Amino acid sequence: MPSPLGDKLRALRQQKKLSLEQLAELTDSSKSYIWELENRDDPNPSADKISKLAAALDVTTEFLLSHTTATPDAEVVDEAFFRKYKTMPENTKKQIRKILDAWDDDE
Incomplete structure (x- = not known):
């Protein structure tokens, strides 16, 4: 029986229309490792793997480690975006800010 983590991984992977192999590539894992995380009773991934x-x-x-529902709420999605934003190159951040400014001008 899959763990709450496994259920979340599977649901999120399917929402993003990713195969096991695609998620494995994105996280420097093997396809069988992702399958095990989704299907084992008590997976024990490293902190680095959870982060990836x-x-x-x-x-x-x-969110992945909590025992909440398998669907992230808006706060979780926003926080994930901001964490990703912080690691982006300055040029990319500048482009995103320009896009947001353009949307503000439309209102």
């Missing part, structure tokens, strides 16, 4: 999975699935590590 959360980034690939656009959620927080806290």
Whole structure:
């Protein structure tokens, strides 16, 4: 029987229309390792692996490790975005800010 983590991983992976192999590539894992995380009773991934999975699935590590529902709420999605934003190159951040400014001008 899958764990809450396994259920979340599977649901998020399917929402993003990722195969096991695609998620494995995004997280420097093997396809069989992702399958085990989704299907084993008590998976025990490293903190680094949880972090890579959360980034690939656009959620927080806290969400993956919590015992909440399998669907992240807006707060989790926003927090994941801001964490990703912080690691972006300055040029990319500048482009995103320009896009947001353009949307503000439309209102």
